[in-house]
Amino acid sequence: MTTVNEIMQQTEKKMNVSIDVLHRELGAIRTGRASAALIEHVRVDYAGTPTPVHHLANIGVPEARLLTIQPWDRSMMGPIEKAIMKSDLGLTPSNDGQVIRLSIPPLSQERRVDLTKMVHKRVEEDKIAIRNLRRDAQEQIKKLEKDKELSQDESKRAQDQLQKLTDAYTAKADALGKEKEQELLNG
Helix, strand or coil: CCCHHHHHHHHHHHHHHHHHHHHHHHHCCCCCCCCHHHHCCCEEEECCEEEEHHHCEEEEEEECCEEEEEECCHHHHHHHHHHHHHCCCCCCEEECCCCEEEECCCCCHHHHHHHHHHHHHHHHHHHHHHHHHHHHHHHHHHHHHHCCCCCHHHHHHHHHHHHHHHHHHHHHHHHHHHHHHHHHHHC
């Protein structure tokens, strides 16, 4: 038998994961500054397995607009460059046989607006995911009430508690979005 506390704990855990995913996704959206998070989602074919770049190389940020990638295995220079070219970053890597350099150009105002729209879209998708988690938990609570394992008052209290939890996580998603938006517009 599932209890209200278990439902709340599971829901909060899932909402936390949702916020973590949003944080990673927003970190990958390029601002005018270099960040290792920019290439976290880039996968390189390593021995037939798509592998994240940071598992194959040291990633450095020596300057605000420069990212360096130093593969541990020099034979991976080409595949890493190809993976970056194929990604949606819009950056062209250059290499000197030792290190791959990614120069981050300043963003145009038009590109900033496009990226801001992308941030809004990701935040909205995350808020929808959070509301879906709330709906699933509400169904579980209503089932407990229907099965007479919960009184109407307890069910109402649990749903109020669930709504407060949902509001808190929705606010976290909004805050992450606003932070990224400021970074884009001021970067």
